[in-house]
Amino acid sequence: MSQRQVLQVFEQYQKARTQFVQTVAELATRPQNIETLQNAGVMSLLRPLLLDIVPTIQQTSALALGRLANYNDDLAEAVVKGDILPQLVYSLAEQNRFYKKAAAFVLRAVAKHSPTLAQAVVDCGGLDALVISLEEFDPGVKEAAAWALGYIARHNGHLSQAVVDAGAVPLLVLCIQEPEVALKRIAASALSDIAKHSPELAQTVVDAGAIAHLSQMILNPDAKLKRQVFSALSQISKHSVDLAEMVVEAEIFPSILVCLRDPDEYVRKNVTTLMREITKHTPELSQLVVNTGGVAAVIDYLGECQGGVRLPGIMMLGYVAAHSENLAMAVIVSKGVPQLAICLSEESEDHIKAATVWAFGQIGRHTPEHARAVAAAHVLPKLLALYMDPDSSEDLQIKAKKALKSILQKCTHLPALEPLLYEAPSNILKHVVYQFSKVLPHDSKARRLFVTSGGLKKVQEIKADVGSALQEYINSINNCYPEEIVRYYSPGYSETLLERIDKYQPV
Amino acid sequence: RMARLVKLQNEIERIKEKYFTRNRFAEENRQRENEAAIKIQSWFRGWQVRAYLSHLHWKATIIQKIWRGFRARARFRQTVKIQRRWRGYYVRKYVHNYYARRRYMEGLIRKNEEIRRDLVDFSEFQRREREQIAMDREEQKKTVQAQRMHFLLSTKQCPGVFNSPFKPEPDEMELRLRRTKPQPPTASPRERDSRLGNRIPSTHSSASIARAHGAQPLPPIPIKKPQGPFREAAEVWAQRHRSLEPSLRVQTSITDLEEAQDQLRLEEWRNRTVDTLFQPFSKAHQNRRYERMIHTSSSFQPVPYGNKHFREERPDNLLGKKPFNRVFTTCQVFDKFGRLFSNAGKIV
Numbered sequence: 001m002s003q004r005q006v007l008q009v010f011e012q013y014q015k016a017r018t019q020f021v022q023t024v025a026e027l028a029t030r031p032q033n034i035e036t037l038q039n040a041g042v043m044s045l046l047r048p049l050l051l052d053i054v055p056t057i058q059q060t061s062a063l064a065l066g067r068l069a070n071y072n073d074d075l076a077e078a079v080v081k082g083d084i085l086p087q088l089v090y091s092l093a094e095q096n097r098f099y100k101k102a103a104a105f106v107l108r109a110v111a112k113h114s115p116t117l118a119q120a121v122v123d124c125g126g127l128d129a130l131v132i133s134l135e136e137f138d139p140g141v142k143e144a145a146a147w148a149l150g151y152i153a154r155h156n157g158h159l160s161q162a163v164v165d166a167g168a169v170p171l172l173v174l175c176i177q178e179p180e181v182a183l184k185r186i187a188a189s190a191l192s193d194i195a196k197h198s199p200e201l202a203q204t205v206v207d208a209g210a211i212a213h214l215s216q217m218i219l220n221p222d223a224k225l226k227r228q229v230f231s232a233l234s235q236i237s238k239h240s241v242d243l244a245e246m247v248v249e250a251e252i253f254p255s256i257l258v259c260l261r262d263p264d265e266y267v268r269k270n271v272t273t274l275m276r277e278i279t280k281h282t283p284e285l286s287q288l289v290v291n292t293g294g295v296a297a298v299i300d301y302l303g304e305c306q307g308g309v310r311l312p313g314i315m316m317l318g319y320v321a322a323h324s325e326n327l328a329m330a331v332i333v334s335k336g337v338p339q340l341a342i343c344l345s346e347e348s349e350d351h352i353k354a355a356t357v358w359a360f361g362q363i364g365r366h367t368p369e370h371a372r373a374v375a376a377a378h379v380l381p382k383l384l385a386l387y388m389d390p391d392s393s394e395d396l397q398i399k400a401k402k403a404l405k406s407i408l409q410k411c412t413h414l415p416a417l418e419p420l421l422y423e424a425p426s427n428i429l430k431h432v433v434y435q436f437s438k439v440l441p442h443d444s445k446a447r448r449l450f451v452t453s454g455g456l457k458k459v460q461e462i463k464a465d466v467g468s469a470l471q472e473y474i475n476s477i478n479n480c481y482p483e484e485i486v487r488y489y490s491p492g493y494s495e496t497l498l499e500r501i502d503k504y505q506p507v
Numbered sequence: 508r509m510a511r512l513v514k515l516q517n518e519i520e521r522i523k524e525k526y527f528t529r530n531r532f533a534e535e536n537r538q539r540e541n542e543a544a545i546k547i548q549s550w551f552r553g554w555q556v557r558a559y560l561s562h563l564h565w566k567a568t569i570i571q572k573i574w575r576g577f578r579a580r581a582r583f584r585q586t587v588k589i590q591r592r593w594r595g596y597y598v599r600k601y602v603h604n605y606y607a608r609r610r611y612m613e614g615l616i617r618k619n620e621e622i623r624r625d626l627v628d629f630s631e632f633q634r635r636e637r638e639q640i641a642m643d644r645e646e647q648k649k650t651v652q653a654q655r656m657h658f659l660l661s662t663k664q665c666p667g668v669f670n671s672p673f674k675p676e677p678d679e680m681e682l683r684l685r686r687t688k689p690q691p692p693t694a695s696p697r698e699r700d701s702r703l704g705n706r707i708p709s710t711h712s713s714a715s716i717a718r719a720h721g722a723q724p725l726p727p728i729p730i731k732k733p734q735g736p737f738r739e740a741a742e743v744w745a746q747r748h749r750s751l752e753p754s755l756r757v758q759t760s761i762t763d764l765e766e767a768q769d770q771l772r773l774e775e776w777r778n779r780t781v782d783t784l785f786q787p788f789s790k791a792h793q794n795r796r797y798e799r800m801i802h803t804s805s806s807f808q809p810v811p812y813g814n815k816h817f818r819e820e821r822p823d824n825l826l827g828k829k830p831f832n833r834v835f836t837t838c839q840v841f842d843k844f845g846r847l848f849s850n851a852g853k854i855v
Binding site: 260263292296326 | 612621622623
């Protein structure tokens with residue numbers, strides 16, 4: 001009897017602990033409770049429960065700790081300072097799969113906040129334990145371990161190198177081949193985080209054979225998986241030409257273009273990011289992308305989306321056009337210039353405008369044909385306006401000026417240059433007048449048009465320092481016309497005529 | 508008049524003298540004057556001819572000039588034709604080919620159009636697929652709901668919830684309820700929770716929480732055990748609902764033999780890349796002469812048949828026999844092991 005009563009006491013205590021831990025875990029899911037829990041000192045209470053005999057209590061307390069640490073980095077630091085991590089790491093190797101999941105969750109929650117906390121996780125041997133749990137059968141455990149490794153590797157190159165040195169990459173590549181979609185997602189995102197820091201790390205990921213598996217998942221129906229796959233491929237290909245070539249050799253074109261019509265916005269953005277990273281390296285790669293119709297698909301994509309997600313598409317067009325004038329002509333022929341002009345007028349953020357302006361500069365700088373195509377879309381006045389606007393950021397102004405100069409040096413389409421005569425500051429005006437002085441001596445129709453549209457009048461009104469290049473150009477323009485016309489349009493001519501009236505003696 | 512006549516007669520003498528002297532002078536000078544006249548004439552004639560000749564030369568020169576100029580210009584035009592063709596060819600081949608580029612741009616435009624059309628088609632297709640999937644899921648959900656709420660079906664006496672008498676037609680749900688067969692809800696809510704992703708491992712927790720709150724777990728329902736040599740209900744149930752475990756013979760396909768042979772052939776084709784393998788010193792021992800054992804009395808060599816190969820050397824012995832099978836069909840000895848209901852053969 002008394003034995004039964006004694007055992008009943010223990011049972012009650014166990015029930016009490018279980019209830020406490022489960023309630024805390026449930027409360028920790030809501031952010032508003034966490035402050036209260038923290039003030040009540042929940043950390044110090046949960047710590048001994050991690051070492052409890054009953055496995056359920058251990059697991060639930062680990063889960064609660066993970067949720068608390070997930071919320072903000074003070075709690076994560078408290079977890080680190082309370083020496084809980086070594087215990088978790090030790091039990092990660094020993095216990096059953098629920099506990100492993102919970103322990104990996106805690107490690108991930110701690111490591112996600114800052115590099116120092118991630119370093120703390122690494123220092124207590126978390127990496128080896130996580131890599132061991134990557135070899136488990138249970139997909140949930142693998143997912144939790146891969147997630148934790150991804151968060152650790154995200155912060156900087158040293159931590160990524162540590163993750164790679166622990167031998168995680170081949171196991172992650174194996175995880176990608178598993179049938180569970182969630183596991184594939186997490187493994188792809190972890191590989192992406194590892195590969196993004198340096199070319200050596202990307203090479204390690206590639207050497208483990210990741211590219212073939214990632215490229216097989218391009219046409220998977222799950223949208224989040226596709227996001228991670230494309231992000232991983234773009235992180236790999238951004239570092240060097242060889243890596244980009246290897247990604248292209250996995251035959252992703254043209255099936256990648258299909259994903260540009262995916263309903264998920266971030267999938268489309270990551271696809272354009274990948275295409276940008278590929279095209280930026282060499283003209284041959286850009287040529288390949290152009291030949292498969294990638295430029296047309298990206299231009300359509302730019303037409304359909306709004307806001308910041310347009311940026312990789314615009315940069316991709318700029319990179320393609322920058323390599324050679326054939327490719328720039330290909331961009332023009334695929335109706336890229338009107339679309340970019342729409343982007344320039346619609347977007348309000350300065351960095352997107354700067355990118356668009358840069359792209360225009362790359363398209364228009366090659367030959368007069370290109371400059372004419374850019375000028376025909378009425379882009380030059382907009383560029384000038386952006387350059388002169390005091391509200392634009394410095395970066396935008398510099399880029400607008402460069403683009404304007406490079407286009408103007410090749411532009412021979414005079415109707416497009418005329419509006420610039422009126423508004424441009426002197427350094428831009430110099431180039432405009434130079435272009436006029438190059439074209440007018442040879443084309444009589446253009447001369448006539450120049451006079452009738454009031455351009456000659458404007459040129460006469462320009463004040464330039466004698467001996468400067470601007471004055472030379474003005475002189476060469478004036479030499480194209482008979483003297484009377486030049487005098488007629490020079491400022492103050494009506495006054496001189498009136499003065500002649502004063503001096504004239506009637507017969 | 509006589510005086511005049513005498514004067515005239517004197518004059519006649521003088522005239523005759525004069526006539527003769529003049530004739531004599533003329534005769535003396537005749538040669539000289541003739542030669543002079545001839546010289547003058549010859550010079551004049553020569554000059555005339557020379558003038559005519561130089562005139563002719565000049566005209567000939569003009570004609571030759573025009574002709575040569577014409578020939579040279581014609582030649583020039585021909586060489587220009589050749590040079591034109593050559594320069595065009597050279598520039599197109601080594602510097603820049605305008606027509607190739609124009610063709611490329613036109614091809615690019617066509618390709619872009621094609622890609623745009625394909626993308627539009629594909630996105631349409633995917634949208635329709637997604638809609639189809641969503642609709643199917645809706646349908647499935649409604650069917651499950653109808654199955655579980657089958658008790659809301661209207662009866663003859665009492666119209667159900669979905670069959671309002673004030674409406675002209677019963678609701679769609681009512682029709683669905685009529686169509687589907689009823690199905691009781693699934694056993695334990697705990698299983699449902701874990702399927703939804705609730706990660707709290709709750710193997711013993713619900714029972715223990717219930718006990719913590721003071722409630723007791725219900726005792727098992729007492730079933731009167733039937734009299735007789737009957738087996739446990741659970742056992743019989745398991746036996747009745749046992750899944751198909753085909754024997755190995757049933758599992759293997761009828762063409763298993765041929766497939767295995769094909770596979771062996773493919774492996775051979777794949778793996779055997781080198782016909783003559785490099786085996787260093789592999790034939791070294793074959794050239795060794797047989798050293799007799801000390802204690803034998805005969806000088807016979809070892810017979811390769813029975814050690815090195817087992818093929819029959821005399822074809823007569825093989826006349827009535829079939830060749831060896833190297834690939835066999837499956838062996839059925841262990842098919843029933845562990846699958847019989849009796850406990851025979853289960854050695855602990």
